[in-house]
Structures are given as structure tokens and as C-alpha cells.
Amino acid sequence: MLTSIYVHIPFCDHICTYCDFHKEIASDRKKRNYIDALCRELVVHQDDLVDIKTIYIGGGTPLSLDEQLLAKLLETISQVVDTSRLVEYTIETNPNNLTASKIALLQHHGVNRVSIGVQTFQSAQLKFLNRDHKLADVTNGIQLLRDAKFPTISVDMIFSLIGQTMAELDDDLNKVIALGVDHISYYSLILEEKTILFHMYRKNEIEPNDEDLEGAMYERVIDTLQANGYDQYEISNFARNGAESEHNKTYWLNRDYRGFGSGAHSLMDGKRFYHEPNVRRYIQRAASDDFQPTSVEVTDGLADALMLGLRLTKGVSVTELNQRYDTDLFARYPELNNHINNGFIIHDNDRLFLSRSGILLGNIVFQTFVEVT
Ligand code: SF4
Structure with a gap:
């Protein structure tokens, strides 16, 4: 919805x-x-x-x-x-x-x-x-x-x-x-x-x-x-x-949204849609009600949900991600265990969230999920 x-x-x-x-x-x-x-x-x-x-x-x-x-x-x-x-x-x-x-x-x-x-x-x-x-x-x-x-x-x-x-x-x-x-x-x-x-x-x-x-x-x-x-x-x-x-x-939370206007992008049903960032062409195309996106990209929903969700201090629910993406998070990302052992990620009561050092080095943690995808 x-x-x-x-x-x-x-x-x-x-x-x-x-x-x-x-x-x-x-x-x-x-x-x-x-x-x-x-x-x-x-x-x-x-x-x-x-x-x-x-x-x-x-x-x-x-x-x-x-x-x-x-x-x-x-x-x-x-x-x-x-x-x-x-x-x-x-x-x-x-x-x-x-x-x-x-x-x-x-x-x-x-x-x-x-x-x-x-x-x-x-x-x-x-x-x-x-x-x-x-x-x-x-x-x-x-x-x-x-x-x-x-x-x-x-x-x-x-x-x-x-x-x-x-x-x-x-x-x-x-x-x-x-x-x-x-x-x-x-x-x-x-x-x-x-x-x-x-x-x-x-x-x-x-x-x-x-x-x-x-x-x-x-x-x-x-x-x-x-x-x-x-x-x-x-x-x-x-x-x-x-x-x-x-x-x-x-x-x-990697939920659907729709963007309107030149350069705006949207996430819907696992795909990202992009409007070209060009005001002149946006106006020209609008004259014929042409609001089709100029590019579409299929996303890796799990990787996005994990990276974006870990930006939140309350992190992500393992069960929720497993159910939403029909997966086993730890099998898909064995590196998660390293981050937990290194103290960058805390695993507590089904939730994964960044520790203080993980927050400070967030990009290093996120890189892991980009490399696997
Ligand atoms: S140019 Fe300055 S005011 Fe305009 S969007 Fe960028 S940061 Fe904001």
C-alpha cells in the first residue's frame, strides 16, 4: 500500500x-x-x-x-x-x-x-x-x-x-x-x-x-x-x-513511496523508478502526460532493508526480515556474525542494531551487504 x-x-x-x-x-x-x-x-x-x-x-x-x-x-x-x-x-x-x-x-x-x-x-x-x-x-x-x-x-x-x-x-x-x-x-x-x-x-x-x-x-x-x-x-x-x-x-524501513517531479525517484513493489533530473525535458514530456520513469531498477530488497534498517538505532527484527524476504538472514550474510563478534552489531532479542562503534563506522558495516549482493 x-x-x-x-x-x-x-x-x-x-x-x-x-x-x-x-x-x-x-x-x-x-x-x-x-x-x-x-x-x-x-x-x-x-x-x-x-x-x-x-x-x-x-x-x-x-x-x-x-x-x-x-x-x-x-x-x-x-x-x-x-x-x-x-x-x-x-x-x-x-x-x-x-x-x-x-x-x-x-x-x-x-x-x-x-x-x-x-x-x-x-x-x-x-x-x-x-x-x-x-x-x-x-x-x-x-x-x-x-x-x-x-x-x-x-x-x-x-x-x-x-x-x-x-x-x-x-x-x-x-x-x-x-x-x-x-x-x-x-x-x-x-x-x-x-x-x-x-x-x-x-x-x-x-x-x-x-x-x-x-x-x-x-x-x-x-x-x-x-x-x-x-x-x-x-x-x-x-x-x-x-x-x-x-x-x-x-x-x-524500505517501504514503498512515490516521487513526483523532475529527478524524483520511487520505490514500488521492489523496483526503483527514476525520473530524469532535467526540468526542461520534464516540462516537455508533461505536455503529453508522459510521466513514465526514465529508468527502472530491480532492487535487492533484503540488502536495502538491512542497510537502511541498521541506520535506525533500534535496528531490524531478524524474524520480520526473514518472513518479509523469505530468507535466512544469517545464511545469506554470514558476515553478520563477524560484525557481532567484533562488537559493531548487537544481536539482542531478535533485533540487530549497530553498537556505538558500529554507528561510528557504519559505512564499513554497510559495505559488507553491498559486496554480497
Ligand atoms: S543549493 Fe543550497 S539551498 Fe539549494 S538545495 Fe542545495 S543546499 Fe539547499
């Missing part, structure tokens, strides 16, 4: 130096044509959307859309999904895109969670990352949300920034905790290919932090957030008072 949809808005007002998401700076006309095409895709597939429980509008920067386009998108979603039955409805934004009228529009359409890209509180780092917002935008934006009694606020942060010291990380941690938001995602900086930072790295203009420092910073993030009431429920995600992201759990 399809219970989650993702809607992609591939537009930003500026390009951050580390970002490899599918996004572009576009004209108003292109944005208008894109929203028309996207709304059409939603309407064409509305019969599949009767049981939707979570919606995530991501990007790009969805809230950078002007109010007219934002209203059109939200109205269309309200037409094709019964938003009164949603448990979670998230939109991503940058701090400077939050205005009282946009927040009112979101609330009118039942959006109940906003995910804000803060990344760091160090002005020099914000500039280096080419972020568009100022520090005051963060507190102003959150105050506007609070004034409107907006239900759930999440903030995205990055650690192990180029040249970042432990003292700067501590300052970021203190400031993000002081915001008192419900949910914090904290990722390490990754130098992705085709980004400005990666280009600078190739030209020896920047030097990433060494692995030891990055590991120490990750531990500092976990310890500090946990000491301040944020439970780590996923490798990079922390929630207060149970405010875990229900939509993102769809991905980590």
Missing part, C-alpha cells in the same frame, strides 16, 4: 558550494511551467494516493517559490490527497524564505512540519558554503513559526566543515540546542563530485578534516544532543519528545 509521497522542487535562489542535489536557478516562467507540469503529474496519479499518510516537499528550496506558485502546488496536493488523514506533511526551506504569509498558507493546507536548512552558526562558514541566509534569519524564521503555533520544526546542520574546530562545533551545538526545536538532522560534510567544494579540493585549495577529527566531532554531536534531550533514532537524526520523522522512516 502506498502511504508516502515525495514532491521535488528543483529551484534555489543561489547555489551552495557543497550541494549536489538536483536544483537550478530558474526564470519565473520556467518555475510556472514546472509547477503546472508537477500538478498535472499529481492529478494523473491521484487514484494511487487514497492511502497517503506522509508527504515531503523537498528540493531545492520549495519555500523559495512565490506565494502564487506555492498556493497552486498546495491546492493541487489538497485536491488529490485527503490531507486531514496525514500524520506528517513536511516542507523544506531556508531560514530567509520563512514569512508570516507563507507560514499561514502552509498551515491552511495542513503542512505540519518544516525542515529548515541552518547548517552552521559561523558567519564565515556560511559565507564559504555560499549560504543565502544571515544568522538573524534563523531566529526570526523560528519566531514566526512559533508565533503561528506551527506544530513541528526540524533543523538541518552540518559538522566537519572545512577548517572547523571543535570549539566552533561546540558553539554550533550550543546554538542549535538553544533554538529548542523538535528535531535535528546533523550530517558530516561530504565532498560530492560535481560540487564547487569538490572542484576546490581537486585543485588543492581546501583540505578536508582528517578522519580522526571527523569521528571525534561526530561523537561530540551525538553526546551533546543526547545530553540535551535529543534521542538519536537514526545515524544522523535526533528527536525530542518522540518527534521522529515519520516520512523518512518510510525510506529507512
Whole structure:
């Protein structure tokens, strides 16, 4: 049963130096044509959307859309999904895109969670990352949300920034905790290919932090957030008072979801479907209601369920995976026993989950499952 949809808005007002998401700076006309095409895709597939429980509008920067386009998108979603039955409805934004009228529009359409890209509180780092917002935008934006009694606020942060010291990380941690938001995602900086930072790295203009420092910073993030009431429920995600992201759990539990828009992908019935990340062609094809995926890939459901499920601190149920994939997990992955003996994975009462050292070295553990498949 399809219970989650993702809607992609591939537009930003500026390009951050580390970002490899599918996004572009576009004209108003292109944005208008894109929203028309996207709304059409939603309407064409509305019969599949009767049981939707979570919606995530991501990007790009969805809230950078002007109010007219934002209203059109939200109205269309309200037409094709019964938003009164949603448990979670998230939109991503940058701090400077939050205005009282946009927040009112979101609330009118039942959006109940906003995910804000803060990344760091160090002005020099914000500039280096080419972020568009100022520090005051963060507190102003959150105050506007609070004034409107907006239900759930999440903030995205990055650690192990180029040249970042432990003292700067501590300052970021203190400031993000002081915001008192419900949910914090904290990722390490990754130098992705085709980004400005990666280009600078190739030209020896920047030097990433060494692995030891990055590991120490990750531990500092976990310890500090946990000491301040944020439970780590996923490798990079922390929630207060149970405010875990229900939509993102769809991905980590390897459940079906459908993506709408240029570059969006879907998981349905064990297959991943991809829309080509090309706004112009997406608009062209939409003119003839052609929303066929540009590529399809049969997945190894068990490997995905194991790798994604182990990202959650409560891990996976052996019995559940064996039943769901008609398999014997330990026969299929004998390496699991090594990880248990090495102390990276804990096997307790039918559940497998990463230990603290497993969390710190997650990629090494996950690599095992990739190699076997
Ligand atoms: S605002 Fe977000 S999506 Fe846009 S370039 Fe920056 S990081 Fe990427």
C-alpha cells in the first residue's frame, strides 16, 4: 500500500558550494511551467494516493517559490490527497524564505512540519558554503513559526566543515540546542563530485578534516544532543519528545513511496523508478502526460532493508526480515556474525542494531551487504 509521497522542487535562489542535489536557478516562467507540469503529474496519479499518510516537499528550496506558485502546488496536493488523514506533511526551506504569509498558507493546507536548512552558526562558514541566509534569519524564521503555533520544526546542520574546530562545533551545538526545536538532522560534510567544494579540493585549495577529527566531532554531536534531550533514532537524526520523522522512516524501513517531479525517484513493489533530473525535458514530456520513469531498477530488497534498517538505532527484527524476504538472514550474510563478534552489531532479542562503534563506522558495516549482493 502506498502511504508516502515525495514532491521535488528543483529551484534555489543561489547555489551552495557543497550541494549536489538536483536544483537550478530558474526564470519565473520556467518555475510556472514546472509547477503546472508537477500538478498535472499529481492529478494523473491521484487514484494511487487514497492511502497517503506522509508527504515531503523537498528540493531545492520549495519555500523559495512565490506565494502564487506555492498556493497552486498546495491546492493541487489538497485536491488529490485527503490531507486531514496525514500524520506528517513536511516542507523544506531556508531560514530567509520563512514569512508570516507563507507560514499561514502552509498551515491552511495542513503542512505540519518544516525542515529548515541552518547548517552552521559561523558567519564565515556560511559565507564559504555560499549560504543565502544571515544568522538573524534563523531566529526570526523560528519566531514566526512559533508565533503561528506551527506544530513541528526540524533543523538541518552540518559538522566537519572545512577548517572547523571543535570549539566552533561546540558553539554550533550550543546554538542549535538553544533554538529548542523538535528535531535535528546533523550530517558530516561530504565532498560530492560535481560540487564547487569538490572542484576546490581537486585543485588543492581546501583540505578536508582528517578522519580522526571527523569521528571525534561526530561523537561530540551525538553526546551533546543526547545530553540535551535529543534521542538519536537514526545515524544522523535526533528527536525530542518522540518527534521522529515519520516520512523518512518510510525510506529507512524500505517501504514503498512515490516521487513526483523532475529527478524524483520511487520505490514500488521492489523496483526503483527514476525520473530524469532535467526540468526542461520534464516540462516537455508533461505536455503529453508522459510521466513514465526514465529508468527502472530491480532492487535487492533484503540488502536495502538491512542497510537502511541498521541506520535506525533500534535496528531490524531478524524474524520480520526473514518472513518479509523469505530468507535466512544469517545464511545469506554470514558476515553478520563477524560484525557481532567484533562488537559493531548487537544481536539482542531478535533485533540487530549497530553498537556505538558500529554507528561510528557504519559505512564499513554497510559495505559488507553491498559486496554480497
Ligand atoms: S539551498 Fe539547499 S538545495 Fe539549494 S543549493 Fe543550497 S543546499 Fe542545495
